[in-house]
Amino acid sequence: MTIKVSMKVNGKPVSADVEARTLLVTYIREHLRLTGTHVGCDTAQCGACTVMMNGKAIKSCSIVAMQAEGADLLTIEGVAKPDGTLHPMQAAFKENHGLQCGFCTPGMVMNALDFAKSHPNPSEQEVREALEGNLCRCTGYHNIVKSIMAGAKAMGGKL
Amino acid sequence: MNAPLIGARVERKEDYRFLTGAGQYTDDVQIANQAHAAFVRSPHAHAKIRKIKLDKALKAPGVLKIFVGQDLADAKVGGLPCGWLITDVAGQPMKEPPHPCLAQGKVRHVGDQVAVVIAETLAQARDAAELVDVDYEVLPSNTDAAKARKAPPVHDGVADNTCYVWALGDKNGCDAAFAKAAHVTKLEFINNRLVPNAIEPRAAIGGYNRADSSYTLYVASQNPHVERLLMTAFVLGLPEHKVRVIAPDVGGGFGSKIFLYPEDVVVTWAAKQLNRPVKWTAERSESFLTDAHGRDHVTVAELAMDKDGKFLGMRVKTTANMGAYLSTFASCVPTILYATLLAGQYTTPVIHCEVTAVFTNTTPVDAYRGAGRPEATYVVERLVETAAREMKLDPAEIRRRNFIRSFPYQTPVALQYDTGNYDATLDAAVKMADVAGFAKRKEESARKGKLRGLGYAAYIEACGIAPSAVAGSLGARAGLFEAGEVRVHPTGSVTVFTGSHSHGQGHETTFAQVVADRLGIPIENVDIVHGDTSKVLFGMGTYGSRSIAVGGTAIVKALDKVIAKGKKIAAHLLEASEADIEYDRGEFKVAGTDKKKMFGEVAFAAYVPHNYPHDKLEPGLNENAFYDPANFTFPAGTYVCEVEIDRDTGAVKIERFTAVDDFGRIINPMIVEGQVHGGLVQGIGQALTEGCRYDPENGQLVTGSYMDYCMPRADDVPSFKVDTRETPCTHNPLGVKGCGEAGAIGSPAALMNAITDALGVKDVAMHATAQTVWKHLQEKNHARV
Numbered sequence: 026m027t028i029k030v031s032m033k034v035n036g037k038p039v040s041a042d043v044e045a046r047t048l049l050v051t052y053i054r055e056h057l058r059l060t061g062t063h064v065g066c067d068t069a070q071c072g073a074c075t076v077m078m079n080g081k082a083i084k085s086c087s088i089v090a091m092q093a094e095g096a097d098l099l100t101i102e103g104v105a106k107p108d109g110t111l112h113p114m115q116a117a118f119k120e121n122h123g124l125q126c127g128f129c130t131p132g133m134v135m136n137a138l139d140f141a142k143s144h145p146n147p148s149e150q151e152v153r154e155a156l157e158g159n160l161c162r163c164t165g166y167h168n169i170v171k172s173i174m175a176g177a178k179a180m181g182g183k184l
Numbered sequence: 185m186n187a188p189l190i191g192a193r194v195e196r197k198e199d200y201r202f203l204t205g206a207g208q209y210t211d212d213v214q215i216a217n218q219a220h221a222a223f224v225r226s227p228h229a230h231a232k233i234r235k236i237k238l239d240k241a242l243k244a245p246g247v248l249k250i251f252v253g254q255d256l257a258d259a260k261v262g263g264l265p266c267g268w269l270i271t272d273v274a275g276q277p278m279k280e281p282p283h284p285c286l287a288q289g290k291v292r293h294v295g296d297q298v299a300v301v302i303a304e305t306l307a308q309a310r311d312a313a314e315l316v317d318v319d320y321e322v323l324p325s326n327t328d329a330a331k332a333r334k335a336p337p338v339h340d341g342v343a344d345n346t347c348y349v350w351a352l353g354d355k356n357g358c359d360a361a362f363a364k365a366a367h368v369t370k371l372e373f374i375n376n377r378l379v380p381n382a383i384e385p386r387a388a389i390g391g392y393n394r395a396d397s398s399y400t401l402y403v404a405s406q407n408p409h410v411e412r413l414l415m416t417a418f419v420l421g422l423p424e425h426k427v428r429v430i431a432p433d434v435g436g437g438f439g440s441k442i443f444l445y446p447e448d449v450v451v452t453w454a455a456k457q458l459n460r461p462v463k464w465t466a467e468r469s470e471s472f473l474t475d476a477h478g479r480d481h482v483t484v485a486e487l488a489m490d491k492d493g494k495f496l497g498m499r500v501k502t503t504a505n506m507g508a509y510l511s512t513f514a515s516c517v518p519t520i521l522y523a524t525l526l527a528g529q530y531t532t533p534v535i536h537c538e539v540t541a542v543f544t545n546t547t548p549v550d551a552y553r554g555a556g557r558p559e560a561t562y563v564v565e566r567l568v569e570t571a572a573r574e575m576k577l578d579p580a581e582i583r584r585r586n587f588i589r590s591f592p593y594q595t596p597v598a599l600q601y602d603t604g605n606y607d608a609t610l611d612a613a614v615k616m617a618d619v620a621g622f623a624k625r626k627e628e629s630a631r632k633g634k635l636r637g638l639g640y641a642a643y644i645e646a647c648g649i650a651p652s653a654v655a656g657s658l659g660a661r662a663g664l665f666e667a668g669e670v671r672v673h674p675t676g677s678v679t680v681f682t683g684s685h686s687h688g689q690g691h692e693t694t695f696a697q698v699v700a701d702r703l704g705i706p707i708e709n710v711d712i713v714h715g716d717t718s719k720v721l722f723g724m725g726t727y728g729s730r731s732i733a734v735g736g737t738a739i740v741k742a743l744d745k746v747i748a749k750g751k752k753i754a755a756h757l758l759e760a761s762e763a764d765i766e767y768d769r770g771e772f773k774v775a776g777t778d779k780k781k782m783f784g785e786v787a788f789a790a791y792v793p794h795n796y797p798h799d800k801l802e803p804g805l806n807e808n809a810f811y812d813p814a815n816f817t818f819p820a821g822t823y824v825c826e827v828e829i830d831r832d833t834g835a836v837k838i839e840r841f842t843a844v845d846d847f848g849r850i851i852n853p854m855i856v857e858g859q860v861h862g863g864l865v866q867g868i869g870q871a872l873t874e875g876c877r878y879d880p881e882n883g884q885l886v887t888g889s890y891m892d893y894c895m896p897r898a899d900d901v902p903s904f905k906v907d908t909r910e911t912p913c914t915h916n917p918l919g920v921k922g923c924g925e926a927g928a929i930g931s932p933a934a935l936m937n938a939i940t941d942a943l944g945v946k947d948v949a950m951h952a953t954a955q956t957v958w959k960h961l962q963e964k965n966h967a968r969v
Contacts, residue, residue: 044307060212061205063435065383066468070890073383101205115203119195122854125862126688127202128209128384128435149903156898160890162383162436163688165865165927166898168858 032096034059035103043090050074052090053100061101061131065160072159075132076100080184082139084158101131104138114138114176123172125163133159133169141177142184149174189701190918193854196693197712198686207433210387210404211465218389218461219248221451222309224299224316225473226291229325229545229883230336233289233298233318241301241315246308249458250316251450252299253286261285261453264444264509265418268516269659270348270541278348278541281339283509285419285446291320292338292508293545294885295473300450302462325545327878329505330482332542338508345543347506347515352523352597353536361497361534365488369571375559376950377480377505377876378869379893380552382687384435385466386475390451394459398426401452405431406441406685407725408717410662414444414512420453427452431715434687438866439551440475441687442727443512447474472888477876478552480505481518481559487532487567493575493582495532500563503540507548514550515541520658521556521646521728527595528564529606529642529820530586535596545883551727553866553928557645565641565933570946579640579937580614599646601818608909609844610642610822616905617824617842625826625839635829636839639937640822643930647922648733648817648913665812666730667722668738670699670746672805674791676784677709680742681808683723684735685715688862689924690855691731697851698736698918702743704769705783721808729922732851733817737916741809749805750786756797757781757789817913817921821845823864825934829942834958836872836939842905843930848913848921856923860906863927869896870928871935875951 031040034057041056053062053076062085065073069087076085077099104112111119114137124130133156140147140155147155152173153166161169201207238250264283271277282288287298299316303309326335332345339345362368384404391400399422405411408429415429416422434441451462466474482503488496504518523537554561572582587606594600614620622638629636649655652663669681680699684691692712700707713719726735747767754772755762764775773780781789789796790805826840843860850856873894877887887893912919932950939948943960 046307054212058214059205060209061207063209063384064211064465065385065435066890068468068889068891071383071468101203105204109204111200111203118203119199122196122858124199124202125690125858126382126384126436127198127207127433128382130202131205134203150899153899160383160895160897162381162438162866162895163862164858165861165863165904166901167861167903170898170903 028091030090030094032093032098034098035100045091047090048086049088049090049093050085053085059100059102063128063131065128070160072136073129073132075135075159077135077139082136101134104134113179114141117176117179118172121168121172121175123164123168129159129161133161137173137176138184141173141180142182144177145180145182147174147177189697189707190849190851192697192852194693194697194707194852196690197696198690198692209384209433209435210389210402213389213402213432215389215391215461218463219302219304219458220306220309221454221462221464222301222313223297223447224301224313224318226287226294226296226298228291228320228322229294229327230323231291231320232323233287233291234321235319236299237317240317241312244308244312244315246304247301247312248304249302250299251286251454253284253288256284256286257288261449262419264446265414266510266515267512267661269661270350270515270519271659272348273351278515279342280510281342285449293547294883295547296508297446300454302454302458325883327544327546327880327883329480329503329542329544332544338543338545342543347510347541347543349538349540350519351536351538354534354596355536357534358497358499358536362488362499365496366491367489367575368486369567369574370486371566371570371947372484373947374949375479375481375483375562376870378478378552378874379472379876380438380440380475380478381471381895382436382438382440385468385471386441386445387465388448388451389461389463390455391461392456392459398428399452399455400428400430401448402430402432403448404434404441406434406437406687406727407723408685408715409683409723410725411444411448412717415449415452419449428718431685437687438553439478439555439727442725443476443550468890469888472893473547473885476511476548476550477507478549479559480549483563485563485567487571489571489575493571493577493585495530495586497534498526498532500526500537503542505544505546505549506541507544507546509548511548511550514548516659517551517556522560524597524599525557525560525644525646526564526597529588529644531588533596546878553863554925555728557925558867558929558932561641561643561929562933565643566936569639569937580610583610583642599816602815602914603911604818604820604846605909605911606642606820609820609846612907612909613822613824613842613844616844616907617826617840619824622826629828633831635831635942636826637938637942638824638826639934639941640824641930641934641937642822643926644818644820645925645929646816647729647819648813649728649730650816651814652812664724665810666724666734666738667808667810668735668742669721669808670739670742672746672787674788676705676787678703678705679711679713680739681713681720682735682739683720683725684731685726689726689731689859694732694851694855695736695739698739699743702740703783729819729924732918732920733913733916733922734811734813736918736920738809738811740917741811742807745807745809746805749801749807752797752801753786753789754781757795814915817848819845819847819921819923819926821926821930823930823934825938827938827942829957831961834954834961836952836957838868838902841902843927844907844909845923845926846909846911847923849910849919850908851920856908857906859923860927861904863925864904864931865896865901866928867931868901868935871932871950872952873900
């Protein structure tokens with residue numbers, strides 16, 4: 026049985042017929058071919074699939090696509106400016122070497138964007154606690170924490 | 185003129201695509217008409233397969249084909265080879281039981297692959313896999329290395345489950361040293377089994393083209409050429425020129441993506457049978473069950489000293505768990521990469537190490553970040569720290585009393601260190617960690633009712649793997665050189681092809697720095713290409729911190745050829761003698777004059793050879809080089825860890841972690857620091873949070889997901905103080921040693937030394953959970969009543 030889902034993704038309206046059990050992350054990756062959102066686990070622990078739904082960071086592996094009916098989604102592909110200029114949070118990751126293999130990075134950035142909206146000048150401890158739901162195996166978190174502290178400052182509480 | 189790029193903190197070229205979602209990992213690749221594979225895996229640790237019933241699964245929607253072990257046997261698909269032959273103490277080759285790509289009559293660990301279901305969609309493949317009905321006769325199993333020799337045989341023909349008993353060093357000399365010792369320190373411990381957990385799960389897409397009988401495999405691999413060589417020559421019996429292996433963006437490896445895995449073979453072979461691309465991506469639970477694990481040693485180690493704490497000898501006995509099958513490089517990890525490092529940074533004159541490698545009903549164990557060297561460092565540095573405490577010597581002082589200070593230095597365990605300065609890294613670490621202020625901080629902790637401890641680890645590793653002739657004499661079945669190609673384009677920009685593979689290390693940046701610096705051209709004019717056997721001439725891949733030392737040197741050799749040819753072209757253009765041409769930062773100059781040609785002008789002349797020495801030179805400017813290292817490189821350093829322990833809960837908090845490493849010359853300090861940070865947290869994970877556990881009764885992996893295998897998270901670890909000292913490697917032109925694994929090698933011992941110091945106990949088992957530490961506190965009556 027398929028169900029029609031419609032939502033806005035990165036500012037554009039999209040719709041498709043999907044199986045009822047289709048996860049939101051599967052919809053994003055396989056139907057919309059936005060492969061920047063990654064799948065790193067099957068227990069909603071790693072955070073590689075984090076996207077923004079209606080302005081809040083969520084793990085897109087833990088809801089089905091039809092739960093996002095009518096929602097406004099932002100994925101990593103929609104974060105930079107249309108002319109390609111990096112968002113201040115993305116730029117902070119680059120400047121602070123906050124990524125290595127890049128696989129966890131989109132989820133880290135999406136989570137950081139949500140966090141930084143309400144934390145314009147976070148402490149190291151606040152950042153570390155905010156990263157509870159995102160795993161990275163490469164960086165040891167040191168430079169991710171630095172990146173988010175710098176990115177949050179640059180954002181000044183605004184997305 | 186361009187600023188020097190060697191040693192510059194250049195931001196990474198690869199970051200933009202990763203930060204904007206434009207990276208392309210294997211699972212992101214979609215090929216027209218691709219089918220999807222799901223593997224049916226054994227739910228038992230050890231069982232006979234009585235019957236496999238496929239009728240229901242074959243009728244399920246979308247199913248195209250199901251293959252079982254017999255299908256592969258009928259098609260003469262071979263088993264997976266082991267790349268390193270270990271010869272045992274009796275001169276006999278190690279036991280190499282078959283490693284079938286799909287089980288042949290028996291399963292030997294939970295997760296062993298029994299069948300593959302290929303369907304139109306992934307959901308259909310997974311649904312149908314649930315309908316495959318396998319009738320098992322469950323057999324008794326064993327997961328514990330220490331019990332393996334008396335456990336039920338994992339393989340026919342290996343009655344005692346022993347792959348080999350191997351030894352290195354002078355046993356009699358060692359016994360004599362122990363006989364005259366004033367003090368002997370002895371430790372027994374387990375180096376805990378770890379699951380690598382690159383955040384990108386393994387993935388593979390096999391493709392077949394009937395028009396020219398060629399195959400293409402996309403795979404999350406650290407070494408596409410090795411993957412191709414093993415698969416074509418040893419498993420599928422295909423000619424290499426008909427197989428293209430592409431390892432696109434790879435989301436972390438840490439060793440686990442070195443190896444040839446059954447799934448890679450199966451999707452490649454199946455693509456021809458179906459005449460369709462076949463895609464498989466591991467679920468995380470499959471990663472836990474099938475990615476080669478790391479470590480799992482049971483060790484007894486002793487250090488003999490004279491009355492002044494001077495080391496006289498070391499004796500080590502280790503049982504190493506190989507798991508159910510020999511993975512690609514499993515056999516060399518607890519031998520060649522372990523026992524040879526037991527001299528550490530010290531002048532210990534005699535060392536003897538005996539290693540028994542055993543089969544158990546567990547996931548195969550192979551190289552994981554550090555591969556043998558973390559285990560060796562743990563032995564040496566836990567012994568040394570414990571010896572200092574027993575002899576009432578300062579732990580830094582006992583190390584200084586035993587440091588190697590004269591180079592080259594021949595160790596009693598086969599390696600020859602070319603250079604090093606262990607005092608420099610130790611002294612710097614002591615200062616940076618403010619060891620002098622530790623006593624005061626310990627008092628402050630005590631006032632808060634907490635315990636504080638400090639621990640050192642002074643590690644060494646052998647990297648830049650490896651001189652092929654040496655490796656070959658030790659049993660390697662492959663060469664360990666590296667290849668590089670420098671393609672200069674007509675207008676002077678450069679594409680470099682390297683056999684090294686980058687899966688987080690940032691080679692696209694560091695290698696470009698080397699090239700741009702050497703040629704004196706802007707870094708924007710240099711691109712690095714890797715990870716595709718049809719583009720790159722050859723390669724042995726990335727592991728063992730070898731990329732810059734071996735892969736980087738191959739590129740330098742090719743650059744030297746480019747410059748040498750450029751000089752000939754410039755001499756012709758400038759009407760000068762070749763001997764008078766100097767190359768300096770992008771300019772070919774006639775010595776002592778102002779006559780010169782820019783790099784781009786010479787490149788242009790090579791491709792538009794109107795005015796060209798055709799009698800002496802071919803047109804074009806494209807050079808390649810293979811580099812086989814003269815020796816290993818020997819990065820070394822000192823780590824100092826300081827912990828605070830809560831007496832009520834046993835929770836360990838890392839208060840300070842200082843790392844001073846000597847990686848030789850450094851190309852990009854920003855990237856080097858990142859490598860150290862990441863390695864440190866993997867080592868801290870081993871010591872504090874990560875413990876792979878099997879149920880001893882039934883062989884189930886009970887830590888099979890992120891819900892029960894505790895990966896270190898951001899709030900489990902501190903920020904780090906890191907620095908470097910440089911003694912350039914003496915035998916490669918860049919003076920580099922490699923930095924990828926150091927953090928994971930040195931940190932477990934430093935952390936466990938700190939914890940045992942805080943508790944005042946001789947040993948605490950890794951991984952030191954709060955519960956483990958709390959139990960020690962109860963025994964020591966440290967707990968507050």
